[in-house]
Amino acid sequence: MKRRFGPSLYFANDKVIFDAMNHARVTMDQIRELLFERNIVVSAKTSKYDLAQYFSRLPADYFDHKAIAGKIGKVAQRERITYTEITNSVTRQEIIEGLQAVKNKVEESSDVLEIDVQPDRIVAIFSYEHIDYTQVEFRQVQPRDAVIEILKNEAGNFVIRSSQNKYADSVVDETFAAINSSRTEKIGARRLTLTGFPDPVKRTEFFNKLIGGIQGHSLVTVTEAYCYKPQSSAASSSDSDSESEDDDGAEKSLEDQPFVERISLKGKGVTKSFVIDELYEKGYYIVKVVWHVKANESMDSDIFELEAQFSEPKDCTDFSYQTRCVVICEDGKPTKKKRTPKLAEDDAMFRLIENAAKAARDGLEM
Secondary structure (H helix, E strand, C coil): CCCCCCCCCCCCCHHHHHHHHCCCCCCHHHHHHHHHCCCCCCCCCCCHHHHHHHHHCCCCCHHHHHHHHHHHCCCCCCCCEEEEEEECCCCHHHHHHHHHHHHHHHHHHCCEEEEEECCCEEEEEEEEEEECCCCCHHHCEEEEEEEEEEEECCCCCEEEEEECCHHHHHHHHHHHHHHHCCCCCCCEEECCCCCCCCCHHHHHHHHHHHHCCCCCEEEEEEEEEEEECCHHHHHHHCHHHHHCCCCCCCCCCHHHCCCCCEEEEECCCHHHCHHHHHHHHCCCEEEEEEEEEEECCCCCCCEEEEEEEEEECCCCEEEEEEEEEEEEEECCEEEEEEECCCHHHHHHHHHHHHHHHHHHHHHCCC
16 A cells, blocks of 8 residues: 555554543543443543543554544535536547546555446546644544546536545546547646736626626625735835835835735625725725525525635636535525535536636626
8 A cells, every 4th residue: 555645644642542532522421432342431420531541541452543533533524616627529438538547546545536427427536535744643634535527518518527625636637637648639628717817806896797697596695705915916006105215225124014915704795885895996806705696486495605716816716616505495584594405406506606607707808
């Protein structure tokens, strides 16, 4: 078994186990259960600290370590989705063969890849271990899944829809390389970016068009807006100030001047507030937005909470999105009840967001 990077998992000494037993996610009942498996019965009055101290002195095997890590491990969160449109024509068989080549490669690193060929799409699920040495010992190795879907859009082009993380991005890039290795006409990737539109007004206009462009749905409200202004843009405005400095030639350092790079607004209808208008005037632009939409077909339709953002705000690249949740409506009015969107709802909403994002991007050129 090959390791991709880093050392193998540490040896969990008594201090590591003691700290893990005192973690907030580990309950008294769980510690008592671990002790009971060793035929040790404890009093209900014994403190958690004493139980953790006693348990840490006992020998622990691999299965004990795995059970403890499972109790305090991070809960997997819904990841944002990103998409890549394949340029040039390519066949389903070429895509399957490209994924198969990647499968053989990643499984050499002990990762697992499952390829599911469906009538309307190709789904690849990667199971791998994310290692983060900044976490406490029992949380450093986190099992994760990366999902990649390859399907056709309305224009008949293949689109790769994947979880937004570095591992999934590398798998997509390797799949492109594997397909191109046996082709004379190379396929390319088209991703949505606003790099060609440095104007803050244009970048904010993109999000305004996006949130109002979900086909068949009406905008209900915008609950979150994250604004960004690169520090380099503030440097140009300070050039004129440096000309009027004292004769001693002492220049003010940009680092010594107060500057706010990111501002987040949360509430209701935040994109219509006077606060955000003032930010626009100062050169800030939106890089992330959370908004609610409701289907036009029925007054009793539930409300979808959507999110879209550029993970790299300076150049507006790495576009991603997700359906956060569904707000349940009763008698045409929203309630405090929420649910996870169904797979069919996710798929339909992803298509609508992708189409609205491309239309918003193309609309900036007009």
